[in-house]
Amino acid sequence: MALLPCGVHFRTYRGDRAYLHTKTQWACFIAFMILLFLLPGLISIQYISMITVTSIMIIAVVGLQITAGYAGQVNLGQSAFMGMGAFVAASMAVNFNLPFWITIPAGGLGGAIFGSLFGIPALRIKGFYLSLTTIAAQIIFPVLIMALPDKWCGGAIGLQIDPARLGGLVFNTDKSIYYLSMVVTIIMVYFAFNLVRTRVGRAFVAVRDNDIAAEIMGVNLFAYKTLSFFVGAFYAGVAGGLWAYFLRYVGADQFTLYYSIWFVGMLIVGGLGSILGAIFGTIFLRALQEFITYLGPLLVNIFPNIGGGAQVWYAGMNILLGGIIILFLIYEPRGLAHRWNLIKTNYRVWPFPYL
Amino acid sequence: MIDLIQYTVDGALRGMLYALVAMGFIVIFRAGRILNFAQGEVVAVGGFLIYTFVSVPFLPGLINSVLGPVPAWLSICISLLVALLFVILLGLLVERIIFRPLIGQPIFTIVMATIGLMILLQGLMIAVWGGEDRPFPYLFPVGAVRMGPFTFSRAIFWGAIISIGVFGALSYLFERTRWGLKLTAVAEDHAVSQSMGISVKRSIATAWVIGCLLSAWGAVVFLNGQTLTFVAGSIGMIALPCALLAGLESIWGAPIAGVIVGVGESLAAAYLDEYTEGAMSEAFPYLLMIVILLIRPQGLFGWKIIERV
Numbered sequence: 094m095a096l097l098p099c100g101v102h103f104r105t106y107r108g109d110r111a112y113l114h115t116k117t118q119w120a121c122f123i124a125f126m127i128l129l130f131l132l133p134g135l136i137s138i139q140y141i142s143m144i145t146v147t148s149i150m151i152i153a154v155v156g157l158q159i160t161a162g163y164a165g166q167v168n169l170g171q172s173a174f175m176g177m178g179a180f181v182a183a184s185m186a187v188n189f190n191l192p193f194w195i196t197i198p199a200g201g202l203g204g205a206i207f208g209s210l211f212g213i214p215a216l217r218i219k220g221f222y223l224s225l226t227t228i229a230a231q232i233i234f235p236v237l238i239m240a241l242p243d244k245w246c247g248g249a250i251g252l253q254i255d256p257a258r259l260g261g262l263v264f265n266t267d268k269s270i271y272y273l274s275m276v277v278t279i280i281m282v283y284f285a286f287n288l289v290r291t292r293v294g295r296a297f298v299a300v301r302d303n304d305i306a307a308e309i310m311g312v313n314l315f316a317y318k319t320l321s322f323f324v325g326a327f328y329a330g331v332a333g334g335l336w337a338y339f340l341r342y343v344g345a346d347q348f349t350l351y352y353s354i355w356f357v358g359m360l361i362v363g364g365l366g367s368i369l370g371a372i373f374g375t376i377f378l379r380a381l382q383e384f385i386t387y388l389g390p391l392l393v394n395i396f397p398n399i400g401g402g403a404q405v406w407y408a409g410m411n412i413l414l415g416g417i418i419i420l421f422l423i424y425e426p427r428g429l430a431h432r433w434n435l436i437k438t439n440y441r442v443w444p445f446p447y448l
Numbered sequence: 449m450i451d452l453i454q455y456t457v458d459g460a461l462r463g464m465l466y467a468l469v470a471m472g473f474i475v476i477f478r479a480g481r482i483l484n485f486a487q488g489e490v491v492a493v494g495g496f497l498i499y500t501f502v503s504v505p506f507l508p509g510l511i512n513s514v515l516g517p518v519p520a521w522l523s524i525c526i527s528l529l530v531a532l533l534f535v536i537l538l539g540l541l542v543e544r545i546i547f548r549p550l551i552g553q554p555i556f557t558i559v560m561a562t563i564g565l566m567i568l569l570q571g572l573m574i575a576v577w578g579g580e581d582r583p584f585p586y587l588f589p590v591g592a593v594r595m596g597p598f599t600f601s602r603a604i605f606w607g608a609i610i611s612i613g614v615f616g617a618l619s620y621l622f623e624r625t626r627w628g629l630k631l632t633a634v635a636e637d638h639a640v641s642q643s644m645g646i647s648v649k650r651s652i653a654t655a656w657v658i659g660c661l662l663s664a665w666g667a668v669v670f671l672n673g674q675t676l677t678f679v680a681g682s683i684g685m686i687a688l689p690c691a692l693l694a695g696l697e698s699i700w701g702a703p704i705a706g707v708i709v710g711v712g713e714s715l716a717a718a719y720l721d722e723y724t725e726g727a728m729s730e731a732f733p734y735l736l737m738i739v740i741l742l743i744r745p746q747g748l749f750g751w752k753i754i755e756r757v
């Protein structure tokens with residue numbers, strides 16, 4: 094927190110550790126929370142479900158940030174882990190009629206166990222090879238869902254679930270599911286912000302920077318690499334559980350490698366090694382996605398030989414995603430989080446150009 | 449028993465095809481230290497370029513009007529050469545635009561850049577060629593090769609045999625020539641080889657040109673007489689485990705791993721799929737790859753790298 098304004102000093106370690114130091118920060122934070130709470134009343138209903146999807150993806154990308162950005166383990170299977178969470182949550186809701194506050198954490202746990210299975214090879218396999226074993230998760234996931242009994246996972250048809258209920262409250266409208274997913278997202282992001290500042294988070298960073306050096310310093314590589322996959326996949330599983338309650342339908346084809354690549358793309362755009370970056374990246378790419386969907390009809394006119402609307406959409410999405418990943422890697426490898434820090438620094442040192 | 453042998457040989461021939469695509473991965477890694485996830489898409493783009501110059505009547509018509517009437521095989525050869533020129537151009541462009549600025553970057557960056565390229569090429573293919581099915585030209589005669597009680601597809605049979613020759617040539621290039629040694633040095637470390645006076649840029653460009661040419665050849669064998677859509681790129685995801693199984697540095701490992709995967713997949717499809725609803729043959733290459741990588745993290749024939757802090 095080198096970026097604090099003049100005159101802020103601490104008398105206790107507790108104050109030093111806090112995330113929000115000044116009154117302005119507190120005011121901004123509270124204003125933001127109130128804005129999130131009031132948002133469904135302020136904007137039209139179609140944007141609400143977009144924001145809900147974004148908040149669910151934020152959970153998955155923040156999880157990926159912990160695995161890939163903090164612990165440095167390349168993970169291209171986040172979407173499969175999310176799918177596992179969705180299926181576990183949906184299956185428990187359908188077969189045992191459990192409430193959502195049990196099934197969503199259970200989904201998280203299911204995703205986490207599935208993810209750790211593919212994280213175990215990380216001890217021996219590194220770099221290029223590791224990215225492949227996580228892709229294997231992505232390939233094996235639909236096969237596994239098809240192979241499990243239809244009663245558990247619905248096989249090729251998928252599972253349909255009832256809306257989440259809490260007492261008399263039924264989460265079946267866009268607005269109510271917005272509040273549900275926003276609350277879960279805030280809890281998960283809160284934990285992520287704090288996790289990376291603990292002993293565990295520092296061990297992750299040590300493993301990322303140089304795993305052999307970390308091991309020599311006493312970090313248990315096997316435990317921490319598996320743990321990073323466990324935590325990251327737990328986030329994915331929770332996101333999957335919410336996704337199941339949001340769409341109220343889960344099928345294996347919703348969780349493909351394509352979405353994993355989107356997640357990693359969001360991570361790159363946001364910047365590796367920053368929870369805030371994961372959030373920025375998700376919002377940025379989601380906004381662009383909606384923009385392309387909006388542009389779709391226009392694109393059909395410009396490229397008449399592409400064919401149906403879905404194909405134009407797919408082509409536009411792919412060019413956008415691929416192009417953005419490459420542009421960010423070349424021109425802004427530290428992502429939007431870095432830009433944000435620059436803006437904050439400029440604000441603090443104004444009117445001087447630098448400290 | 450005859451069935452078993454037929455499945456095995458079919459699988460082995462198919463495995464040679466995987467090996468051909470896997471060789472693209474290996475060559476680009478061995479000369480540039482880049483694991484190219486976009487290899488399948490490069491195959492598909494090669495296929496589309498060959499289709500555009502050979503099947504669309506524009507270029508053959510141009511050849512006829514300039515050279516007068518020429519025999520069909522000559523016209524196809526010239527069209528194919530033009531297509532290959534464009535494939536080479538693609539390789540050079542990729543190096544210049546994407547990978548030159550990323551020289552010396554960490555593994556994650558390079559993996560993600562190739563994944564970005566994969567997605568980008570998919571989008572561009574749809575934008576340029578559209579999504580409908582197209583008939584790929586017959587560059588190999590159709591029909592089957594018969595040997596006693598066994599029959600094989602002619603394209604795959606001859607493709608496999610010519611591929612072995614290509615592997616031999618590449619193996620000579622990388623293991624017996626000074627040029628190959630330079631490329632190999634780049635695969636080991638960008639910074640060190642640059643400081644030894646080896647041009648990393650030129651090496652990566654070479655890698656991409658060879659890789660793209662191999663893919664074009666793969667497209668010729670793989671797509672001969674079949675329908676061509678942008679989905680053809682999925683061959684890359686099947687060949688990827690072969691490359692990793694072989695070890696990314698090993699030229700001769702690719703055909704061996706390809707045959708292992710091909711035979712395993714073919715036998716799984718024949719004998720296990722009825723119990724697993726077609727699931728086993730899809731997942732088999734990846735399951736095999738994970739098991740082998742757990743035992744030998746560098747693949748079957750890859751280099752054992754000693755890490756230092």
